[in-house]
Amino acid sequence: MYELIFDREKCARCKSIPCMTKCQYIKLDTVTAKKEWQKVLDGEDSFILEACTTCYACNEYCPHGNNPFYMIVDRQEKKGILPSPRPIITMWVNQCEPVGKFTVGLLQEKALSYCFLAHFNVLAHGKLFEDLEYSAVYGQEFFCNAVYLHYAKTSLIKERLPKIIENIRKQGIKELVCLHDECYATYTSLAPAYGIEVPFHPIHYYDYLIEKLKALKDKVKPLGLKVAYQRNCSTRLIPEVDKSLDELFNLIGVERAVRKYDRKNALCCAEIIRMAKGPELADELQKKNLDDMQSVKPDYVVFNCPACWDSLATKVAERGMKPIHVIDLCRLAVGEEQSLNLEKMEAEV
Amino acid sequence: MIDIYNELTSIVDKDFVSNKPEELYIYGRDPGLMPAHEPEYVVMPSTVEEVQAIVRLANREKIAIVPKGGGLSLTGLVIPQKGGILLDMKKMDRIIEINEKGSYALIEGGTTHGALKSHLLKNYPHLRHSIPDSPPIATVVANAVIHGQGRLTQQRGFNSDMVCGLEVVLPTGEVCKIGTSAVSDYWFSKGAPLPDLSSLFFGWCGTTGIITKMAVKLYPCKKLRDVMLFLTDRAELVPDIMLKLGRTEMIEDLVVTAQPIPLRYAGNYYILFYITGDSEEELEYKRKYCWHTLWEYFEKRDGGFVSLVPEMKAPLLSMPSKDTTRFADVSKGGGFEYSGPIAPIEKYAVYVKKLEELAVKYNLYYSSAARMIDGGHSMMFSFSYTFNRADAQTMKRAKQALDEAAEYALDNGGVMWKPNLDEQKITIRKMDPNTLELMTRIKKLLDPNGIMNPGNWEVL
Amino acid sequence: MKRYQSQIHRCFRCGYCKFPTDYSAYNCPAYSRFRFDTYSTGGRLWLIYAWLKGEVPWSEHLAEILYTCTTCKNCVEQCPMKFAPEIVDWIIEARSDMVEQGKIPARVKRFLESVYNYGNPLKKTAAERLPWTKGLKKYKEGTQYLLFLGCLASYEEATREMVENCVKALDEAGVSYGTLGDDETCCGNEVYAMGEMELSKQLAEKNISKFKELGVKSVITLCPHGYNIMKNQYQNMGYPFEVLHYSQVLAKHADEIARKVEGEVKGKKVTYHDPCYLGRHNKLYETPRKAIAAHNGFELVEMPRNRRDAFCCGGGSGNFINDYLAGSKDSPARIRVREAAETGAGILAVACPGCLIMLKEAVKTENLEDRLQVMDLATVIAKSK
Ligand SMILES: Cc1cc2nc3c(=O)[nH]c(=O)nc-3n(C[C@H](O)[C@H](O)[C@H](O)COP(=O)(O)OP(=O)(O)OC[C@H]3O[C@@H](n4cnc5c(N)ncnc54)[C@H](O)[C@@H]3O)c2cc1C
Ligand code: SF4
Ligand code: SF4
Ligand code: SF4
Ligand code: SF4
Numbered sequence A: 001m002y003e004l005i006f007d008r009e010k011c012a013r014c015k016s017i018p019c020m021t022k023c024q025y026i027k028l029d030t031v032t033a034k035k036e037w038q039k040v041l042d043g044e045d046s047f048i049l050e051a052c053t054t055c056y057a058c059n060e061y062c063p064h065g066n067n068p069f070y071m072i073v074d075r076q077e078k079k080g081i082l083p084s085p086r087p088i089i090t091m092w093v094n095q096c097e098p099v100g101k102f103t104v105g106l107l108q109e110k111a112l113s114y115c116f117l118a119h120f121n122v123l124a125h126g127k128l129f130e131d132l133e134y135s136a137v138y139g140q141e142f143f144c145n146a147v148y149l150h151y152a153k154t155s156l157i158k159e160r161l162p163k164i165i166e167n168i169r170k171q172g173i174k175e176l177v178c179l180h181d182e183c184y185a186t187y188t189s190l191a192p193a194y195g196i197e198v199p200f201h202p203i204h205y206y207d208y209l210i211e212k213l214k215a216l217k218d219k220v221k222p223l224g225l226k227v228a229y230q231r232n233c234s235t236r237l238i239p240e241v242d243k244s245l246d247e248l249f250n251l252i253g254v255e256r257a258v259r260k261y262d263r264k265n266a267l268c269c270a271e272i273i274r275m276a277k278g279p280e281l282a283d284e285l286q287k288k289n290l291d292d293m294q295s296v297k298p299d300y301v302v303f304n305c306p307a308c309w310d311s312l313a314t315k316v317a318e319r320g321m322k323p324i325h326v327i328d329l330c331r332l333a334v335g336e337e338q339s340l341n342l343e344k345m346e347a348e349v
Numbered sequence B: 001m002i003d004i005y006n007e008l009t010s011i012v013d014k015d016f017v018s019n020k021p022e023e024l025y026i027y028g029r030d031p032g033l034m035p036a037h038e039p040e041y042v043v044m045p046s047t048v049e050e051v052q053a054i055v056r057l058a059n060r061e062k063i064a065i066v067p068k069g070g071g072l073s074l075t076g077l078v079i080p081q082k083g084g085i086l087l088d089m090k091k092m093d094r095i096i097e098i099n100e101k102g103s104y105a106l107i108e109g110g111t112t113h114g115a116l117k118s119h120l121l122k123n124y125p126h127l128r129h130s131i132p133d134s135p136p137i138a139t140v141v142a143n144a145v146i147h148g149q150g151r152l153t154q155q156r157g158f159n160s161d162m163v164c165g166l167e168v169v170l171p172t173g174e175v176c177k178i179g180t181s182a183v184s185d186y187w188f189s190k191g192a193p194l195p196d197l198s199s200l201f202f203g204w205c206g207t208t209g210i211i212t213k214m215a216v217k218l219y220p221c222k223k224l225r226d227v228m229l230f231l232t233d234r235a236e237l238v239p240d241i242m243l244k245l246g247r248t249e250m251i252e253d254l255v256v257t258a259q260p261i262p263l264r265y266a267g268n269y270y271i272l273f274y275i276t277g278d279s280e281e282e283l284e285y286k287r288k289y290c291w292h293t294l295w296e297y298f299e300k301r302d303g304g305f306v307s308l309v310p311e312m313k314a315p316l317l318s319m320p321s322k323d324t325t326r327f328a329d330v331s332k333g334g335g336f337e338y339s340g341p342i343a344p345i346e347k348y349a350v351y352v353k354k355l356e357e358l359a360v361k362y363n364l365y366y367s368s369a370a371r372m373i374d375g376g377h378s379m380m381f382s383f384s385y386t387f388n389r390a391d392a393q394t395m396k397r398a399k400q401a402l403d404e405a406a407e408y409a410l411d412n413g414g415v416m417w418k419p420n421l422d423e424q425k426i427t428i429r430k431m432d433p434n435t436l437e438l439m440t441r442i443k444k445l446l447d448p449n450g451i452m453n454p455g456n457w458e459v460l
Numbered sequence C: 001m002k003r004y005q006s007q008i009h010r011c012f013r014c015g016y017c018k019f020p021t022d023y024s025a026y027n028c029p030a031y032s033r034f035r036f037d038t039y040s041t042g043g044r045l046w047l048i049y050a051w052l053k054g055e056v057p058w059s060e061h062l063a064e065i066l067y068t069c070t071t072c073k074n075c076v077e078q079c080p081m082k083f084a085p086e087i088v089d090w091i092i093e094a095r096s097d098m099v100e101q102g103k104i105p106a107r108v109k110r111f112l113e114s115v116y117n118y119g120n121p122l123k124k125t126a127a128e129r130l131p132w133t134k135g136l137k138k139y140k141e142g143t144q145y146l147l148f149l150g151c152l153a154s155y156e157e158a159t160r161e162m163v164e165n166c167v168k169a170l171d172e173a174g175v176s177y178g179t180l181g182d183d184e185t186c187c188g189n190e191v192y193a194m195g196e197m198e199l200s201k202q203l204a205e206k207n208i209s210k211f212k213e214l215g216v217k218s219v220i221t222l223c224p225h226g227y228n229i230m231k232n233q234y235q236n237m238g239y240p241f242e243v244l245h246y247s248q249v250l251a252k253h254a255d256e257i258a259r260k261v262e263g264e265v266k267g268k269k270v271t272y273h274d275p276c277y278l279g280r281h282n283k284l285y286e287t288p289r290k291a292i293a294a295h296n297g298f299e300l301v302e303m304p305r306n307r308r309d310a311f312c313c314g315g316g317s318g319n320f321i322n323d324y325l326a327g328s329k330d331s332p333a334r335i336r337v338r339e340a341a342e343t344g345a346g347i348l349a350v351a352c353p354g355c356l357i358m359l360k361e362a363v364k365t366e367n368l369e370d371r372l373q374v375m376d377l378a379t380v381i382a383k384s385k
Helices: A008-012 A030-042 A045-049 A057-063 A068-078 A085-097 A119-123 A146-151 A154-170 A182-195 A204-217 A235-236 A239-251 A271-277 A279-297 A306-319 A326-333 B003-010 B022-026 B047-061 B111-123 B140-145 B233-247 B280-293 B295-299 B312-318 B324-328 B345-362 B392-411 B423-428 B433-446 C003-010 C029-033 C041-053 C060-067 C074-078 C084-100 C106-118 C151-155 C155-171 C189-193 C199-216 C226-231 C245-250 C286-293 C331-340 C353-367 C377-382
Strands: A110-113 A136-138 A174-176 A202-203 A225-230 A255-258 A300-303 A323-325 B042-044 B064-068 B087-088 B094-097 B104-107 B164-167 B175-178 B210-217 B224-232 B251-258 B269-277 B301-306 B334-339 B341-343 B366-373 B378-381 B382-387 C145-148 C218-222 C240-246 C269-273 C300-302 C345-352 C375-378
Touching: A008 A030, A008 C106, A030 A182, A030 B251, A045 A068, A057 A068, A057 A235, A068 A146, A068 A154, A068 B111, A085 A146, A110 B280, A119 A136, A146 A154, A146 A182, A154 A182, A174 A182, A174 B064, A182 A202, A182 A235, A182 A300, A202 A204, A204 A239, A204 A326, A204 C003, A225 A279, A239 A255, A271 A279, A271 A306, A271 B301, A279 B280, A300 A326, A306 A323, A323 A326, A326 C286, B003 B042, B003 B047, B003 B366, B022 C041, B022 C060, B047 B087, B047 B164, B047 B295, B047 B423, B064 B210, B087 B233, B087 C286, B094 B111, B094 B366, B104 B111, B104 B140, B104 B164, B140 B210, B210 C074, B224 B233, B224 B280, B224 B312, B233 B251, B233 B269, B233 B366, B251 B345, B269 B280, B269 C199, B280 B295, B280 C218, B295 B301, B295 B324, B301 C084, B324 B334, B324 B382, B334 B392, B345 B366, B345 B382, B345 B392, B366 C331, B378 C151, B382 B392, B382 C300, B392 B423, C003 C041, C003 C084, C003 C375, C029 C331, C041 C060, C041 C084, C060 C106, C074 C084, C084 C189, C084 C377, C106 C189, C106 C199, C151 C155, C155 C353, C155 C375, C155 C377, C189 C199, C218 C226, C218 C245, C240 C245, C245 C286, C245 C377, C269 C286, C286 C300, C345 C353, C345 C377, C353 C375, C375 C377
Parallel strands: A110 A136, A110 A174, A174 A202, A225 A255, A225 A300, A300 A323, B042 B087, B064 B087, C145 C218, C218 C240, C269 C300, C269 C345, C345 C375
Antiparallel strands: B094 B104, B104 B210, B164 B175, B164 B210, B224 B269, B224 B301, B251 B269, B251 B366, B334 B382, B341 B378, B366 B378, B366 B382
16 A cells, blocks of 8 residues: 655754744744644644645645645544545545546547546647647546545545556556646656656646747747736645746746735635635635735736636636636737636526 | 317317327326326417316316416326316416516416516516426416425425415306405405415315416515535434524525435535525625534534535526426436425435435435425425336336335325325325315315316325 | 437426527427427427337327427527437437338428429429529639529529629629529428438539539538538538538628618618527527628617527428418517517518518518518618618
8 A cells, every 4th residue: 555755854854844834824933833743743633633724835835845745634534634524525535436437539649638627628729739639538537636635535545546547547648748737746746755656757738838839939929918826736736837837927928926925925725725614714815815916916817727716716807807727828829819718607597 | 979179169269279199198198107198188278268168168068177387296287187178278378467566476377487587587687486496387376286385485485375366267167366356456465364265276286276367476586696505414414404594594595405416416415505685795794604503513524515616506596497307317218206295304314314215225316305495394305216218117116116205204294295196195094084074075165076187186 | 220219208398498598488489389288399209209109190290290390409409408409300310200101291291392303392493593593603613602592592582682682792792603503402401301311412412513523612501501501411421611601701701891782771770580500500699790780870689589599480491481380470480570570670680591581471461561671681781871
């Protein structure tokens, strides 16, 4: 069975315990942080395990790449701590169960992963996806499973993820372009942390787009826009992709507005938190985040994660700002139209 | 031998009278599981006078009359057990008056829920009626006749409670006003302060007269509406959760769903409820209030709210809900039926257990929707099973499951709603004999020739 | 086994298909006209299933119930079930079984025989084509567009203005076009909808072989029915070509099409009736509207039922000739022109010769002639200043 690879030595040598002192929710001084974190490591009870909002951020705060968040999740499960109500967890466990209802396109060795997110059916078209448009996988069978980190279910990840990886391998996919940030995080951070082998080469879609845009250089018209960026939780696991995003924005002439809640200080979309901790905290976070977006007067609010889109896009629009997905922003730059729009609620009357 | 067909065409435009096998076939069955039986004539009257003339003819010739609305009660109530004349009421579909100040709508005997909804939305967006989740072709009258429940039932009781006046063609042919309209020009009450005669026509399944006009109460339609979804995996907690929410007096409709597919439903009870408001502030207040009302379950991790994305909300906010109808295609067989007792909500857990047991026993897909009635005085609990119209075996199994569910419900505090013939029989068996005797006397008095929807509520 | 036979029992007879999206009226033209449940989609599907099972024997009445369906696809749009997209295909397949067994009602028989013998449903010889169509240029190799007139525009007087103004607009747009002249044969769309698949295929093959011979790359149809079958079936028969409905050309060349034709029209308000085969069948809702809106002097007003909820004129599936839905104030065309008149529009714009004929006739029957003029898009544009 897979076990978390975690170097307690690093923690022992760690002076400032940034994983815990920087946490936006559990505000600890260094001494208490050291003490409580030690309890976590020793498998003892610590209020950290209850208070954690599962925002993933401590993973980014650890300067030693030690994955403290995975440690928290591991301990939560072992202690039977439920970060969200049990029925919510059950719903997640059930709705993503692989039951053979997946979609596989005309696959090549290089393929797109839509994860289990229908948004990409809309987004992944046009010039930027010309060669790969139909080379895509979608459905529970290809679902990265990282979401269970929010629900103290590493056991489920350990059970399902190897199968998912095998499903992808079986399709003959050598290079997997992950359209969902979280998939990339799964294959490059989560899987290795548990010693799960990944027999294909994961590519973050930022890097894919950078290459594409370079190739389509003459067609790219710099947009000259200023945007507020909604940085999502899974980027905490793969903070290096932030650099790619900067490069991407650069290529299409977009300025990433300097705002309080971006980069390491980003705020999560808060819908998982709403279900886990209640509406007050979630509303407060969303208000702070939206206020901050608004303060930089962005031309667009840019989303990376479809789940953030579902949580925040409507609220962004209600405040008179325009939500857009990174892919769509790039599509604008090559003269195409925004494809993922807010669903009008009049589908059924 | 008299030619009834010709007599009918002398009463009603001949385009709207048929005795052809095709019409007889279609009007001889409903989408549910009760055996078919064909009428001899299908007629679509347009006026009260036409209805009266048809009733007189039927009395003279002693042939049966069955009034039909959308035919969606699913329990065979519009299957003409003794043949005769089937009256499709849907050509009497006018919306005669919306009395804005009196908050009621006066409609005809075949006006559909869809039409009334649409009319109000377009012309009186600040008013609404209690629309059920049956497909929009269901008629407002037929739904009240069977004591239906709609989106306002949680707050206001059965849809029949929201009726405020009737015009009825009695089984003997007279036209009769019921309620204040018998005395006044206004249709503000179906009984009070007079003796309430309206109950002679509700719950009787069309055996006591043909309603040609009906007034229904309208209620404020707030500008905004939202839906909230609370999950729990403990059936025994459901009644208290329902009550707590009902007692906030802040929620509109409340329905608890239990079903194994789609997978996200499995293992949980879905408590869906609605809140309304004239401003975002009002909504937000109610949203928070409801959250905190259920905080104890949330804290103990026994229940939680699900954040709904707009695509999930759209179908939940639609009225009627198409998803309810879609259940019929779950096993790609074009059919479902439910046995629907009205029952104390404390029975939720045992009913749901039975629901699942029967599904396993008869190898069927199941679903249940329990709608809270009148703040929690009771609920309608549906034992729903799908079947495949092309597979007689599944139809048989579904019928057996429904029969067993009905027996169980009756033994456990429930009373069958819109009962089919079999359910009527077991209800009669359990009924206080004096009550039964009173019903029998009333029926004889109103319908001496026994022409109205015969077979139903028959004591023998 | 044809697909419908294994699927048709899935209809629950819930009746959503009787309505438009907002439930404001009945929107299945056959149900609106006859009002017995037998004529609703659900009734029809259940009867087909009953016929398959031998529970209802074939009768002229049964067949007529099937053929009163105009294949307008309102049901497809409204049915909440997963199988919704297939409903009209099922009805057509059931008709094809009736055709194969020679069990079809009289008017349908006449229609099909005429197409078989004359290449059009009107029992006309090519020589009898209307004078103004004979005057049109013939298609030669290298011409930009083949203009496919269709049977109604070739033989029905009532379409004269439509044809004349269409070609005028094409001239003004500066595109080159030509017709097949005497060689044009029925497109086969209605024949297909009536269930005579074999004949429809022959007609398609005949037209395609002409296209091939002449090197046609692009076709403009006047009729949405022709547009439909060419777009959705001809394409798969080995000779791909571009298909445009003339409304698309009008919209595209709106700027070039001069507005110099003088003419008297009552009222400047225009309401547009979506033809089923352009709208619900091919999702072209905005293009024809653009074609009108691009011109001065018109105010586009909508009927309550528009776009995906448009109420069929009752002419589809050969009913612009067979007219099984005629004879009542509830005939769809009559309901539709009353609805149009209520908008206050003086012009009812159409984009289909079938609708044109049906609705013109209905305006007369309803005595609305001094309030409402029915004309096709090109004629409307020609009347703008
Ligand atoms: C998917 C689905 C969802 C449903 N959801 C609900 C729901 O949420 N709430 C609910 O209440 N029901 C629901 N139902 C059950 C049923 O469809 C409704 O109660 C519906 O309103 C019944 O109306 P109808 O017009 O179809 O009645 P019908 O079946 O046509 O008639 C019902 C009874 O009324 C009698 N009747 C009809 N017209 C007259 C008249 N003019 N005078 C006297 N008697 C008359 C008939 O003889 C019959 O006994 C649902 C059904 C389905 C299929
Ligand atoms: S997890 Fe990282 S940041 Fe936290 S104590 Fe260990 S080494 Fe330090
Ligand atoms: S996941 Fe977030 S909330 Fe939890 S400990 Fe880490 S930083 Fe704090
Ligand atoms: S076709 Fe669809 S909408 Fe119509 S009755 Fe059948 S199931 Fe219902
Ligand atoms: S295609 Fe049109 S006419 Fe035919 S059944 Fe459907 S709605 Fe009715």
